[in-house]
Amino acid sequence: MAGIKRKQSASSGIPRDNVKKRKQGGDPAVESSASSNPEAETDSDPIIESDTTEHSGDDDGVSWPSDDEQMQEENGEKTGLPDKSHANGHKSTAPAATTNGVSNSSKESHAKQKALAQERKAAKPNADSIARSKKLWERLRRKSHVPLEERKKLVAELFDIVTGNVKDFVLKHDSVRVIQTAIKYANRDQRKMIAQELKGEFRCLAESRYAKFLLGKLLVHGDKEIRDIIVPEFYGHVRRLIKHPEASWILDDIYRGAATSQQKDYLLREWYGAEFAIFKSEGKGVATSELKSILAQNPEKRKPVMHALHDLINQLIQKKTTGFTMLHDAMRQYMLNVNMGSEEMNEFIELLKGDEEGDLLKNLAFTSSGAGVVSMALAYGNAKDRKLIIRAYKNLFSQLAYDEHGHQIILAAFDVIDDTVLTSKSVLLELVGKASEPDESQTEALITAVNHKFARIPILYLFANRRESFMNVMERELLEGVHNIRTGTSKKDPAIRRKELVAQFSPPLLSLIANNAATLVQSSFGCQFMMEVLPGAEGNREAALKAIVALVQSESLEVAEALKTAAAGRLFKTLVQGGPYDTQHKRVKMAEPALGFHNMLFEALLASDQVLQRATSDNSFVIVGLLEAEGFENKENLRKILKEGREALKQAASSRPKVSTTETGKKKAKTKGGNRGSQLLLENIAGRTT
Numbered sequence: 001m002a003g004i005k006r007k008q009s010a011s012s013g014i015p016r017d018n019v020k021k022r023k024q025g026g027d028p029a030v031e032s033s034a035s036s037n038p039e040a041e042t043d044s045d046p047i048i049e050s051d052t053t054e055h056s057g058d059d060d061g062v063s064w065p066s067d068d069e070q071m072q073e074e075n076g077e078k079t080g081l082p083d084k085s086h087a088n089g090h091k092s093t094a095p096a097a098t099t100n101g102v103s104n105s106s107k108e109s110h111a112k113q114k115a116l117a118q119e120r121k122a123a124k125p126n127a128d129s130i131a132r133s134k135k136l137w138e139r140l141r142r143k144s145h146v147p148l149e150e151r152k153k154l155v156a157e158l159f160d161i162v163t164g165n166v167k168d169f170v171l172k173h174d175s176v177r178v179i180q181t182a183i184k185y186a187n188r189d190q191r192k193m194i195a196q197e198l199k200g201e202f203r204c205l206a207e208s209r210y211a212k213f214l215l216g217k218l219l220v221h222g223d224k225e226i227r228d229i230i231v232p233e234f235y236g237h238v239r240r241l242i243k244h245p246e247a248s249w250i251l252d253d254i255y256r257g258a259a260t261s262q263q264k265d266y267l268l269r270e271w272y273g274a275e276f277a278i279f280k281s282e283g284k285g286v287a288t289s290e291l292k293s294i295l296a297q298n299p300e301k302r303k304p305v306m307h308a309l310h311d312l313i314n315q316l317i318q319k320k321t322t323g324f325t326m327l328h329d330a331m332r333q334y335m336l337n338v339n340m341g342s343e344e345m346n347e348f349i350e351l352l353k354g355d356e357e358g359d360l361l362k363n364l365a366f367t368s369s370g371a372g373v374v375s376m377a378l379a380y381g382n383a384k385d386r387k388l389i390i391r392a393y394k395n396l397f398s399q400l401a402y403d404e405h406g407h408q409i410i411l412a413a414f415d416v417i418d419d420t421v422l423t424s425k426s427v428l429l430e431l432v433g434k435a436s437e438p439d440e441s442q443t444e445a446l447i448t449a450v451n452h453k454f455a456r457i458p459i460l461y462l463f464a465n466r467r468e469s470f471m472n473v474m475e476r477e478l479l480e481g482v483h484n485i486r487t488g489t490s491k492k493d494p495a496i497r498r499k500e501l502v503a504q505f506s507p508p509l510l511s512l513i514a515n516n517a518a519t520l521v522q523s524s525f526g527c528q529f530m531m532e533v534l535p536g537a538e539g540n541r542e543a544a545l546k547a548i549v550a551l552v553q554s555e556s557l558e559v560a561e562a563l564k565t566a567a568a569g570r571l572f573k574t575l576v577q578g579g580p581y582d583t584q585h586k587r588v589k590m591a592e593p594a595l596g597f598h599n600m601l602f603e604a605l606l607a608s609d610q611v612l613q614r615a616t617s618d619n620s621f622v623i624v625g626l627l628e629a630e631g632f633e634n635k636e637n638l639r640k641i642l643k644e645g646r647e648a649l650k651q652a653a654s655s656r657p658k659v660s661t662t663e664t665g666k667k668k669a670k671t672k673g674g675n676r677g678s679q680l681l682l683e684n685i686a687g688r689t690t
Contacts, residue, residue, distance in 0.1 A: 129161050129162075129165060130168075130169070130172075130175050130178075132161060133158060133161050133162065133169070133175065133178045134174065134175070134178065136154050136157060136158045136161075136178070137158075137177060137178045137181050139154055140154050140155070140158070140181050140185065141181060151185065155182070155185045155186070158178070158181070158182050159182060159186070159190055162178065162179060162182055162194075163193065164197070166179060166194055166197040166198060167197065167198065167201065170198065170201075170205060170208075170211045170214055171204075171205075171208060171210075171211055172210075173209070173210040176210050176211050176213070176214055179194065179214055180213060180214050180217045182194070183214070183217045183218055183221055184217065184221065186221075188223065191218065191221060191222055191223075191226060192225065192226060194218065195218060195222065195226045195229050195230070196229070198218075199229055200233070202215060202229075202230050202233045202234075203233050203234060203237060203241070203247075206234075206241065206244075206246065206247040206250045206251065207241075207244055207246055207247045208246065209246055212246055212247065212249070212250045215230070215250055216250060216253060218230070219253070219254065219257075219258045227258050227259075227260075230254070230258075231254060231258065231259050231263050231267075232263075234251060234254065234267065235266055235267070235270075235277070236270070236277045236278070237277075238251070238267050238270035238271065238277065239270055239271065239274075239277065239312060242312070242316065242324070242326065242327075243315060243316070243319070248321060248324065251267075251326070252324040252325055252326050252327075254267075255267050255268075255325060255326045256325040256326070262286070262287070264289065265287050265288055265289040266287060266289075267326065268289040268326065268329055268330065268333075269287060269288075269289050269294075271308070271309055271312055271326075271330045271333075272291065272294070272305045272308055272309055273304060273305055273308040273309075274308075289329075289333070290333070291305070291309075291333040291334070291336065291337050292336060292337055295337060306334070306337070306338075306344065309330060309333070309334050310334065310344075310347075310348070312330070313327065313330060313331055313334065313351070314351060317351060317354075317355065317360060320359065322355070322359055322360040322363045322364075323363045325367050325369070328363075328364055328367045328369040328370035328373065329369045331364075331369070331370070331373045332369035332370075332372050332373050334348065335348065335372075335373055335376050335377070335380075336376075340380060340485065340488055340489070341488075345380055348377075349377055349380065349381055349385055352373075352374075352377055352389070353385065353388050353389070358392035361374060361389060361392040361393070362392065362393070362396065365393070365396075365400055365403070365405065365406045365409055366403055366405055366406055367405055368405050368474070370405070371405040371406060371408045371409055371478075372408070372478055374389065374409050374412070375408055375409055375411075375412035375478060375479075375482055376481070376482065376485065377389060378390075378409070378412050378413060378416050378417070378482075379412065379416050379481075379482045379485035379486050379489060380485060380489060381489070382489070383418065383419065386413075386416065386417050387419075387422065390413060390417070390422070390423075390426050390427070391426075393409070393426075394426065395430070397410060397426070397427050397430040397431060398430050398431065398445075401431060401449065401454065401455040401457075401458050402449075402452060402454055402455045403454060404454055407454050407455070407457050407458050408475060408478060408479075410427060410431075410458040411457070411458060411461055411475075411479060412478075412479065412482050413427060414427075414458075414461060414462060414497075414498075414501060415479065415482055415483065415486065415494070415497075416482060416485075416486045416489070416490050417497075418490055418491055418492040418497065420497060420500040420501055420504070423501060424501070424504045428501070428504050428505060431449070431458060431459065432446060432459065432505060432508045432509060433445075433446075433508055437508075437511050438508050438511060438512060442508075443512060443515070443516065446508070446509075446512050447512070447516060447519060447520070447526075450512075450520065450525060450526055450529045451523050451525045451526060452525075456470070456525055456528075456529065457470055457471065459505070459509070459529070459533075460528070460529065460532050460533075462498055462501050462502050462505060462536075463502065463505075463532045463533050463535075463536035463537065464532045464536075466580065466583065469528070470528070499538075502536060502537065502538050503538045503539075505537075506533075506537040506538045506539045507539055509533050509537065510533075510534075510537055510539060510540070510541060510543070510544045513530055513533065513534070513544040513547060513548070514543040514544045514546075514547045515547070517530070517544070517547035517548050517550070517551060518551060518554060518556065518558075518559050521548075521551055521559065521562045521563070521568055521571070522558055522559070522562040523567075524565070524567035527565075527567035527568055527570065527571040528567065528570075528571075530544075530548065530571055531570060531571045531574045531575070531580070532580075534548075534575060534591075534595065535574070535575075535578075535579045535580060535589075535591035535595065536591070541595065545575070545595060545596075545597050545600060546600065548571075548572075548575065548597075549597070549600045549601055549604045550604070551563060552601070552604050552605060552608065552610060553604055553607070553608050563619070564617065564618055564619065566618075566619075568619065569618070569619035569621060569622060572601070572619065572622045572625075573619075573621055573622050573625040575595060575597040575601075576597055576598045576601060576622060576625040576626055576629050577598075577625050577628070577629055578590045578591055578594055578595050578597070578598070578629060578630060578631070579591040579595070588630075590630070594631060596631075598625075598626055598629045598631070598632040599632065599633055599634065601622075601626070602626060602632070602634050602637075602638065606637075606641075611623070611638065611641050611642075612641060612642070612644075612645040612648055612649075615642060615645070615648075615649060615652075615677070615678060615681055616645075616648055616649060616651075616652035616675065616678055618675075619677075620652070620675055620676075620677025620678050620681065621676075621677045621680075623638070623642075623677065623681060624677050624680050624681060624684075626638055627639070627681070627684055639684070639685050642681055642684075642685050643685050646682070646685070649678045649681055649682050650678075650682065652674060652675040652678040653674045653675055653678040653679040653682055654674050655674045655675060
């Protein structure tokens, strides 16, 4: 052995002192028998040659493990013999060692191991079927490279192989992808066949690292019948599976995207304790997951139910798995059933604040129930609690504003935080900016927000008179609950709080209208924005009002077309009347100080000789509004012009009904009896009341 070692040192040209010493107790023959010949690798298999990726639910871009790797996993042994390297990185060039005079080169060893792996693979159940299905999968997964007719033949052959053997395929990390591809290209009956074969195994599939993706595929591509086969298998196991590292995600996907409302109730009820995993309802009637209803029927169960619910919520939060919709729904049920100032409420708010990274609060913001939980926490909390909760959303308020649910948290913050300076610095700065004269980028961002379905709501909320025009029923109910809670937790008067926030909002918004009225008037949301902001804004509104008046004299064709829309008509009529119409009290709610828009508009119309034109247009109610407006100084001059154009008014009033279209191109019902605004103007100038 010493001769072999010396030969290694001499051939490498490195002094013996630099040779890395062999560990004591090792076999020197084994250590020195490796070869560095790179050409000794096995011939590549076309399946193995495909690109490799990490395990995932995607069918594409995944190759199978080589024969060597599979043999290694089964044997627990290394392939070949290790190369001996010196300390400076040069490999040894010593000849291979021999045992009993028989050559044991790396190439021969590799060939033997490959043959052994093939024998073991062939000995497994369904080996030929799995091997053929892999080759079919390799072809099918390249969707863009397979003609339709060829794909149909490949799918048919694939189903001939897997039918009756689906269970043998699904729990292996490689062959499960074959079944996923089969589901992707299958017809309804074929998918149903796979679901029936796997019936009773779906809970096990959800717990599998690889098979869970098959379950998701089956739910996405399946129908109601397949859904009703899968979902009931999770009943009675929710509390365990929601904590499982693999099954929790697929369980929440089922709850959020596949289950019916009744199935969701069954799944959520199990959070309330083991009893609810066994009994699906309380006596007669349909089961419900509304905790308030359950506790009303069984008040003696309140303590164990609340304890079980809090315990499971706390476990998931401590595990940092806070993105589940089911968790957010459970947290909402808990908050709806605790009392203000109780120990339960205080512990729950501390639980929310205890997440140092803030991931819990961020995840809650983007679901319906989660946004409700945060809104109620803001309402129940004290000043310090609210400050900590708001801090978690630093640099995220713009993102919250654009979200369907996240903007509700901003509205709740407006309504409950007494420190309006804090609200201005944290929330308003991100939404509208600080400068009273927005720069180009800020202006562009504001115009985008104003025309967005959700981002415009926090901007309009403080100014709007009729919030139902842009808020749905669920949002109004949530804020009504927040208002009821704040009566016992907030000290500042709501009107004072609102006025202070409006004063902070107004300068950049008025500047936006003054400089971009022509752009805003071309969208219905832009018109609504100006209609809500101008009557309620604090500060000098003259520049913004003049910018809107100037639109009637604009030579732009886009502006001229925009002024014909119903949204523009509502804008001008509201400003002419001096404020929005209060439907509750049946009167106009006048802006303070008065806008004076009616006089400014009449002068512009008179100068451009458009009074009669507007009186006979689709937006003739703007002229009607001038005659009805309080403080309008030119009513007699307007009546005189209208009398001179009586014939044009009569023609418009008696014109045949036309089919009008909305801004989206949909047809509206026919208008009856001609131009109603022109008719009212004729009655007015004839001396009759309108």
